[in-house]
Amino acid sequence: NAGVTQTPKFQVLKTGQSMTLQCAQDMNHNSMYWYRQDPGMGLRLIYYSASEGTTDKGEVPNGYNVSRLNKREFSLRLESAAPSQTSVYFCASSEVLARSEKLFFGSGTQLSVL
């Protein structure tokens, strides 16, 4: 049971380059999320997808785009990377119970933009 899988684990980009972070979950969850975490900080929500076919902006969406390819996969794209986007990126999916929600996270992608 893999849970939430993110690729790649590490990436170094030059300013202006583009790349896509991949995320897949095998728990049949409807909701998926992308967070970023800067050193010594908490997690900030970039984008989320409540269900297949829908996406919405979170707290810090500027400079990013997302695609909910199907129920399993939710990708995050940086069109023109900037040094300010150096961070650790976490993908998550959530299990929504009757009255509560529980998040499952991937192991993260450490991205450096030079």
Place this chain on the structure above:
Amino acid sequence: LAKTTQPISMDSYEGQEVNITCSHNNIATNDYITWYQQFPSQGPRFIIQGYKTKVTNEVASLFIPADRKSSTLSLPRVSLSDTAVYYCLANSGAGSYQLTFGKGTKLSVIP
């Protein structure tokens, strides 16, 4: 969404019980309290969740008083491997998609 407030850091010796308190004064009627644990270089991991009174699992206990304006995560007899950041969230079920993590509480366990 209910804003939560936690201590930035705590230190504890091995074998002691650790209590981390979270304040959530404007918690909504439907909100649950959820705690996550994050080790360095890993994503957060669900620890425990509760609505009121006391919840216990194999990892921790969660105490929520009747007014629900605060909650306390209790870790019994901590070990070095419990050194991590602990996050407290107050959220309701389906629809609470803007789950926001604050800076959490950095727990350091000392030998």
